[in-house]
Amino acid sequence: MHSLISYFASLDSPGVYLGFGAFQIQLGNLIVIIVMLLLFVLALFLPFPSGKERP
Amino acid sequence: MSAPTMSRTDRDALARRPWRGHVREYDLFKELTVALVVVGLVIVGLSAIVGSPDEPSVTLKSWAQAQPADFVATATAELGGTSETAGYGPPYNTTADATQTIGAFDLQSFSGVQLPIDTAQDLVITPLTTLNTPPNAALVFLNDAAATEKADWTAAYTDALTNAPDNDPAQVAAGDYGPVPVLADSLLTMASQGSLDGVLNAQQTFYNSDYTRTILFLGDGAYFGDLATAARLTGDQWGMMNETGNTPGQSWLWLFSFWYQIEPFASAPNADLLVVLLMLVLSVLLTLVPFIPGLRDIPRWIPIHRLIWRDYYKKRAAGRS
Amino acid sequence: MSIREDRKTEPVEEYYTWTGKARGWLLKHLPADKLLPQDQPSYVASWIYVFGMGAIVSLVFIVISGVVLSLNGPAWYHVSDFGHFVNSVHLWSVELFFITMVVHLWGKYWMAAWRGGRTLTWITGMAAFLVSIVAAFTGYLLQTNFDSQWIAFEGKDALNASGIGAWFNVANLGQIFGFHIVLLPLAVGAVVALHVILVRMHGVVPPIDAAETDAQLQGATDQTEATR
Numbered sequence A: 001m002h003s004l005i006s007y008f009a010s011l012d013s014p015g016v017y018l019g020f021g022a023f024q025i026q027l028g029n030l031i032v033i034i035v036m037l038l039l040f041v042l043a044l045f046l047p048f049p050s051g052k053e054r055p
Numbered sequence B: 001m002s003a004p005t006m007s008r009t010d011r012d013a014l015a016r017r018p019w020r021g022h023v024r025e026y027d028l029f030k031e032l033t034v035a036l037v038v039v040g041l042v043i044v045g046l047s048a049i050v051g052s053p054d055e056p057s058v059t060l061k062s063w064a065q066a067q068p069a070d071f072v073a074t075a076t077a078e079l080g081g082t083s084e085t086a087g088y089g090p091p092y093n094t095t096a097d098a099t100q101t102i103g104a105f106d107l108q109s110f111s112g113v114q115l116p117i118d119t120a121q122d123l124v125i126t127p128l129t130t131l132n133t134p135p136n137a138a139l140v141f142l143n144d145a146a147a148t149e150k151a152d153w154t155a156a157y158t159d160a161l162t163n164a165p166d167n168d169p170a171q172v173a174a175g176d177y178g179p180v181p182v183l184a185d186s187l188l189t190m191a192s193q194g195s196l197d198g199v200l201n202a203q204q205t206f207y208n209s210d211y212t213r214t215i216l217f218l219g220d221g222a223y224f225g226d227l228a229t230a231a232r233l234t235g236d237q238w239g240m241m242n243e244t245g246n247t248p249g250q251s252w253l254w255l256f257s258f259w260y261q262i263e264p265f266a267s268a269p270n271a272d273l274l275v276v277l278l279m280l281v282l283s284v285l286l287t288l289v290p291f292i293p294g295l296r297d298i299p300r301w302i303p304i305h306r307l308i309w310r311d312y313y314k315k316r317a318a319g320r321s
Numbered sequence C: 001m002s003i004r005e006d007r008k009t010e011p012v013e014e015y016y017t018w019t020g021k022a023r024g025w026l027l028k029h030l031p032a033d034k035l036l037p038q039d040q041p042s043y044v045a046s047w048i049y050v051f052g053m054g055a056i057v058s059l060v061f062i063v064i065s066g067v068v069l070s071l072n073g074p075a076w077y078h079v080s081d082f083g084h085f086v087n088s089v090h091l092w093s094v095e096l097f098f099i100t101m102v103v104h105l106w107g108k109y110w111m112a113a114w115r116g117g118r119t120l121t122w123i124t125g126m127a128a129f130l131v132s133i134v135a136a137f138t139g140y141l142l143q144t145n146f147d148s149q150w151i152a153f154e155g156k157d158a159l160n161a162s163g164i165g166a167w168f169n170v171a172n173l174g175q176i177f178g179f180h181i182v183l184l185p186l187a188v189g190a191v192v193a194l195h196v197i198l199v200r201m202h203g204v205v206p207p208i209d210a211a212e213t214d215a216q217l218q219g220a221t222d223q224t225e226a227t228r
Helices: A002-009 A027-045 B008-016 B028-049 B060-066 B068-080 B119-129 B136-144 B147-163 B180-192 B195-202 B212-220 B222-230 B251-259 B271-287 B295-301 B310-319 C018-029 C047-071 C081-110 C119-140 C146-161 C173-202
Strands: A017-020 A023-026 B023-025 C039-041
Touching (some): A017 A027, B060 B068, B060 B195, B060 B222, B119 B180, B136 B180, B251 B271, C047 C173
C-alpha cells in the first residue's frame, strides 16, 4: 500500500506511457478505458438478483 | 431476430405503449441512496489514495531564469513581428493568409480582431516604458527608425542568436542590430526580476484576470512547448487527452486527439478547423442515430441485447400456445 | 406517453388557463406514479441499468465539490491540504461521471433504447454528453497551474479556427470561471433533468422483439391504451 501511495505521490513526474510508435497511451487513461470495458462486460454477464414480483 | 414481415411501425408499437406486463419491485430512492454511498466511497477513496496532480505554473520569470537565451530570441521575434502570435491573424491581429480555411470557407475571420495584440508594442515596448529607468535611448532609437530598418535589425539579430554558441546573446557575432539587443536584454532583466508578469497582465491596472498576453508570449518561445512535450501534452502526442503525471486525463477526448496523430491532419495548416468540423459532424451523427438507417440497426445485427434481456427471452415462450 | 391515446373513458377536466393546461399535460404525461414509481417492468433486470444512476450520483459529487472549490476561489487548492483533497474529489467525480456515462451510452446503444418514441431521450442524453465535455474543458482551464496554461494555449487554436475564440477566450480566467460555475452547470443540469423526465415519461424501453404473445404480457390487467 505504501509503495502504491508513493507511486501515485510522484504524480507531478512524467507519467508512465505504454505503447509503440505513435500510439502511446498514458497508464492512467488506459486503466480508465479498461475499467469502462470491464464494467460493461461485467454488467452484461453478472447475474442480477431477482426482484419481488408485484401484482 | 425480428420477423421480416413486420414493419418498423409494427415493431415499435409495443415499445410505444406503457408497459402493462409483469413488474418487479423498484425503490428509486433506495437505489439513489445506495449509489450515493457506493460512488461516494469510490470517489473519496481514489481522492485520498491517488489525489490529483498540480504541476506549478510557468511564469515569465521562471522562463527568463531557466532559459534566458530562448527568452531573448522570443522577445526579438515579438519585436520584429515574426513570432507565431504576430502572424496568427484574428482575433489577435490581421495577417494576410494567416487564418485556417477550407477553400473560401474562413471561420477564423468571423470575429475580426477582437483581442488586438501588437506584439512589438504590447509585449516589448510598452512594458519597458513602465520601468523606473526605461532604456530610453534604445526606445527612441527604435521609434525613429523606419519599418524596414527595424525588420532588418530584428531579422539579423534572430539569425545571430541562432548561430551563436548555445544561442547565448552574450556570444553573438558582431553586426548591425540597432537597439534590439539592448531592448531584448532589458526585457530579460525585467522578466527575471518578476515585474514583467504583473505588468504584462495587468497593463498598469490593479485587477486583471485576462492572461492572454502572457500565455501567447510564453507559447511563442521554445521553453513552454518543451515542457509540454516532456509532459506528453502536445497535439501529436495524444496530448489533448493526457494529464500531467499518472492521473487519468480526458480519455473521452480520445477521438478528438486521434485525428491529430494521422495524416492529412498531422501536417495540415488548417488542422484545427478540419478536426473541429469533423468532430462536429460525427457528434451530430451519433446524436441522430435513431434517424440513420444502418447505424440504428446494428444493435439488431449484433445482438448484445440478448445478454441484457436473457432472462426475459428465456421466459417469454411460456405464454405462447 | 404515446400521443395516440385518444380513447379515454374517464371524464376529462377542462383546462382553460395556461397554468391549467400545463397541469393537464403534466397529469397526463407524468403522473405521480410515473414520476415516483414503486415498480418497474420485469425486464429491467441487468446491471447495465445502474450506470445512469451512477452518472447522476457522480454529478452530485461534482457539484458539491465544485461549490466548495468555487467558494474558496481558484487558487485555494494550491495552498490548502483540504483544498487539494476537495480538488481531487472534483477530479475523480468527473472521471467517474464520464466512466458511468459512457458505459450507460454503450448499454443504451446496444439496447436501441431510442425505440418507441424515445428519440428525444436519446438526443438529450447525447446532448448531456457533449455539454459535459465542454464543461469539463472549462474546468481544466481553471486549474491555475501548468496544465491549465498549456490547455489554454492549445485550446485557443480550435476555438479561434472556429471563429469563436474572441468570445470564448480560454486565457481569460474570469470569463472561463463564469462559464464553468454558472452557465455550463446550468446547461448540464437542465439537459440531464430533461433527460431523466423523459425516461420517467416513456418508461424503460422494452426488449427488442418483445411481442404481445410473450409470457410477461399475459394476464396483464389492462391491455388497452388508456392512461393510468
